[in-house]
Amino acid sequence: MTSLATQTRDTTFLCAEGVSHVYPDGVQAIADVSLSLAPGSFTALVGPSGVGKSTLLRILGGLLKPSSGAVSLRSSPPHLSPDPVGIVFQRDNLMPWRTAYDNVCLPLEVQGVRAPERVQSLLELVGLDGFAHSYPSQLSGGMAQRVALARALVHRPELLLLDEPFGALDALTRERMGQELMRIWHAMPVTVFMVTHSITEAVRLADEVLVMTGYPGRITEHVVVNLPRPRELSLEATTAFQKLVMDIRAAIEEAGV
Amino acid sequence: MLLLALWQVLTVVGGYDRFILPGPLDVWEQFSIVATDGRLLRHSLVTISEVIPGLLIGFLVATPLGYLLARSPLAERLLSPYLIASQAIPVIAIAPLLTIWVRSTYWSRVLVAVLVVFFPILINVIAGLRSVPSELYELMQSLRATRWQIFRQLEAPAAMPILLAGLKVGATLSVIGALVGEFVQPKSQGLGFLLVTARYQFKTDLVFVVLLTLSAIALSMYGLVALAERWLLRWKRAT
Numbered sequence: 082m083t084s085l086a087t088q089t090r091d092t093t094f095l096c097a098e099g100v101s102h103v104y105p106d107g108v109q110a111i112a113d114v115s116l117s118l119a120p121g122s123f124t125a126l127v128g129p130s131g132v133g134k135s136t137l138l139r140i141l142g143g144l145l146k147p148s149s150g151a152v153s154l155r156s157s158p159p160h161l162s163p164d165p166v167g168i169v170f171q172r173d174n175l176m177p178w179r180t181a182y183d184n185v186c187l188p189l190e191v192q193g194v195r196a197p198e199r200v201q202s203l204l205e206l207v208g209l210d211g212f213a214h215s216y217p218s219q220l221s222g223g224m225a226q227r228v229a230l231a232r233a234l235v236h237r238p239e240l241l242l243l244d245e246p247f248g249a250l251d252a253l254t255r256e257r258m259g260q261e262l263m264r265i266w267h268a269m270p271v272t273v274f275m276v277t278h279s280i281t282e283a284v285r286l287a288d289e290v291l292v293m294t295g296y297p298g299r300i301t302e303h304v305v306v307n308l309p310r311p312r313e314l315s316l317e318a319t320t321a322f323q324k325l326v327m328d329i330r331a332a333i334e335e336a337g338v
Numbered sequence: 339m340l341l342l343a344l345w346q347v348l349t350v351v352g353g354y355d356r357f358i359l360p361g362p363l364d365v366w367e368q369f370s371i372v373a374t375d376g377r378l379l380r381h382s383l384v385t386i387s388e389v390i391p392g393l394l395i396g397f398l399v400a401t402p403l404g405y406l407l408a409r410s411p412l413a414e415r416l417l418s419p420y421l422i423a424s425q426a427i428p429v430i431a432i433a434p435l436l437t438i439w440v441r442s443t444y445w446s447r448v449l450v451a452v453l454v455v456f457f458p459i460l461i462n463v464i465a466g467l468r469s470v471p472s473e474l475y476e477l478m479q480s481l482r483a484t485r486w487q488i489f490r491q492l493e494a495p496a497a498m499p500i501l502l503a504g505l506k507v508g509a510t511l512s513v514i515g516a517l518v519g520e521f522v523q524p525k526s527q528g529l530g531f532l533l534v535t536a537r538y539q540f541k542t543d544l545v546f547v548v549l550l551t552l553s554a555i556a557l558s559m560y561g562l563v564a565l566a567e568r569w570l571l572r573w574k575r576a577t
């Protein structure tokens with residue numbers, strides 16, 4: 082029994098078991114969700130609006146205590162003192178009174194760490210080293226979201242949570258950001274959990290796509306994406322890619338939404 | 339200038355008596371008198387010495403209370419009915435009571451100024467804190483920030499623009515507050531006292547001098563806060 086538990090721990094970075102959540106106003110957002118994320122993997126969660134995707138993401142990040150069930154991270158006991166996570170929302174949520182550089186610094190300041198070289202190299206990684214001293218109001222939507230991504234990674238979290246991170250961007254910028262995210266993920270040892278509305282985006286980026294449907298939301302489908310990496314944009318034209326997209330769309334529509 | 343000329347013409351053409359509508363030249367003359375004999379400065383300094391502590395104390399009381407009300411639903415439920423009810427009573431009506439309760443002439447005037455500036459600042463502190471996006475709170479939480487860090491790095495700077503707007507309103511109101519305090523307690527000092535005396539003596543030109551001085555003080559107070567704002571919100575000027 083013990084050995085089995087240890088074994089799963091080695092191949093699992095994060096594990097959620099039977100997680101349900103009811104908000105104080107009585108709305109049940111999610112019901113009996115179980116999932117596990119392999120270390121360094123990229124998982125996407127798709128599903129219609131209001132099924133509870135953001136709720137699940139908040140629970141995984143330790144921002145919300147589930148009403149029942151448990152979430153455990155490899156290194157620490159369940160939510161005893163969870164490590165800081167990286168998080169990016171749909172809106173960039175940069176602090177308008179800080180420059181791009183100072184926004185990226187925030188997590189380090191909170192932790193009392195001084196590491197200017199880390200901030201600099203992350204700004205370079207997202208291609209914004211020339212904009213270090215610009216204020217958010219001076220950046221385009223795509224640039225601001227890249228600063229937010231750098232901010233989410235600067236303190237070297239093991240878990241990166243993305244809640245529809247490119248949802249507010251135009252289609253072209255969105256595609257480019259997806260490619261950037263791939264590049265960054267390859268460059269850093271981080272486990273990614275991303276909520277997205279776009280099925281093609283999910284298939285293009287993720288190792289595994291989870292489908293959430295119903296009210297309250299449940300995970301009704303796990304789709305493993307066995308497409309080779311690095312994935313170019315031309316991959317979308319292949320039948321393997323399109324079949325995966327259709328399967329996932331069917332899984333969502335089957336639920337009657 | 340045009341306005342001044344118009345004013346002068348009006349008084350001359352209309353032939354009004356000096357104590358009904360004095361012309362700018364009369365006012366200027368009176369100004370020279372009280373400015374040179376030191377009366378204007380003395381009374382102004384008294385009023386200013388009430389205005390500044392009034393604004394500061396009002397700010398120092400309203401800010402933590404606003405923070406408490408914005409962050410604690412319980413405090414909000416317990417206190418806000420009283421606060422709102424208290425606003426239904428005009429300060430001018432409570433002011434005489436205050437002079438009975440607070441024996442010191444000076445502090446009773448300061449207290450009236452405090453009461454006048456308190457509410458607009460309180461409202462703006464609450465509005466400022468409510469304007470902080472919940473996702474930024476979650477971001478700080480995801481970094482396991484302490485309460486103090488959340489205050490220092492998120493709430494204080496995020497609420498600052500709206501707080502400063504409230505402080506600007508408070509700055510001008512503080513002059514009105516001190517003046518009301520001086521009206522109910524017109525003991526030998528302050529621009530309010532000068533105003534009351536001038537009216538009794540039918541020195542309407544002196545009344546004008548006092549009114550202009552009061553607006554100059556109010557404008558300077560406003561300007562002082564605006565200056566602080568310029569510096570504190572310098573990030574807003576980046577384009």
Ligand SMILES: Nc1ncnc2c1ncn2[C@@H]1O[C@H](COP(=O)(O)OP(=O)(O)O)[C@@H](O)[C@H]1O
Pocket residue numbers: 104105106108109110129130131132133134135136137
């Ligand atoms: N803070 C909250 N309080 C009460 N109900 C909430 C709260 N946040 C979300 N909900 C409700 O929970 C359900 C799931 O919301 P959410 O997780 O945001 O869905 P999604 O991200 O998939 O759109 C919705 O019905 C929503 O109205």
Ligand SMILES: [Mg+2]
Pocket residue numbers: 134135136244
């Ligand atoms: Mg959502």
